[in-house]
Amino acid sequence: MKRRELLWTGACAAGLLALPGCRLTGGGRERSPPMDAAAFHASRRLIPTPFGRIAWVERGSGPAALFIHGFPLNGFQWRGALQRLSPYRRCLAPDLIGLGYTDAPDQQDLSPQAQSDMLAAFLDALSIASVDIVANDSGGTVAQLFVVQHPARVRTLILTNCEVHENSPPPQMRNSIQKARDGVYDQKMARHLEDREYARSPQGIGGSAYMNPASFSDESIDYYFTPLLASPLRRAQLNRHLAAFEPNPLIAIEPALKRCATPTRMLWGTADPLFPMIWAEWLDRTLPQSRGVRRVEDGRLFWPEELPDLLAEEARALWGVG
Known part of the structure; x- marks a missing residue:
């Protein structure tokens, strides 16, 4: 075992306590109330930037933590993590x-x-100098670009199943990317809204990207996909967003990742066909301040939404809080 992994194991043993059901450890601080779609919607704000009006939800106070969601989701993906980490x-x-x-x-x-540049402008608009970043899926691509281009702005980085190096985008996405180029990928999202059985099937996102397809609830489907189909412009932007996964931007930043001084922890689902464990191990070898890899057994792509306690536990350990 690497020395840094031994050090990390010791830190975890000292810093990780079980998360109680309604009260977090550390000074008796309590969790925020759970957020369903209605509460999340009511909390949403918009802030103008050169990239448009950016929607965001905020919980808690103190040093900032930035959560970067995957495709085709939105910030609602992190509702459980926000509840647990806002203290x-x-x-x-x-x-x-x-x-x-x-x-x-x-x-x-x-x-x-452009997404990385937008996040820098978003933080500027909020007068936030630095953040802890937690990212998933295509948000991991954005996070890696951000950390090498703005190293002073990232205190720590947690990467969950996401694009890495040559696996960006993964080969399984080629057909979807071609549909996006053809301007028809939005039809797949429309089918998710129209047919919930399909949405939770192995052909849909619920059955392919979640450990338990039931986790892909009706309110989640509505909250994720309704805005994507709200107008011809939004449908076109959905297709363009996916098509923009190519060309791969990550191979070029390998030298910068090898110099990255940001403490980074990989949390990786073992049952994700898009982003297999070998890529978490590649990051662990490449990043000089890696704090190792935690295997999330049977975890699929969007496991962070289903297992917010695990995510919060690891974040608190990396941050040295609680």
Whole structure:
């Protein structure tokens, strides 16, 4: 075992306590109330930036933590993490450009680099100098670009199943990306809204990306996909967002990742066919300040939404709080 992994194991043993059902450890601080879709919707704000009006939900106070969601979800993905971590951080869950409830101009660039630039402008608009980042799926691409381009702005980084190096985008996405280029991928999202059995089937997102398809609730389906289909512009932006996954932006930043001084922890679901464990291990070898990899047994792509206690436990350990 690497020395850094031994050190991390010791830190976890000292810092990880069981999360009680209604009260978090650390000074008797309590969790925020659970957020359903209605509460999340009521909390949503919009802030103007050069990239459009960025939608975000915020909970807590103190040093900021930035949660970057995956495709085709939005900040609602992090509701459980925000509830558990808001006693320790000012938790920010924005919607990326072209997804969720962010309102972007017609011809706005939707590439991963533009998303990274947007997040820098978003933090500037909120007068936030630095953050802890937690990212999943395509949000992990954005996070890696952000950390190498703005190293002073990232205190710590948690990467869950996401694009890495040559696996960006994964080969299984080629057909979907071609449909997006053809301007018809939005039809798949419409089918999720129209047919909930399909949405939770192995062909849908619920059956392919969640450990338990029932976790992909009706309110989640509505909250994720309704804004994507709200107008011809939003449908077009959904297709352009997915098409912008190519070309791969990550191979070029390998030298910068090898110099990255940000403490980084990988939390990786073992049952995700898009992002297998070998890529978490690649990050562990490549990042000089890696704090190792935690295997999430049977975890699929969107396990962070289903297992917020595990995510919060690891975040608190990396942050040295609680």
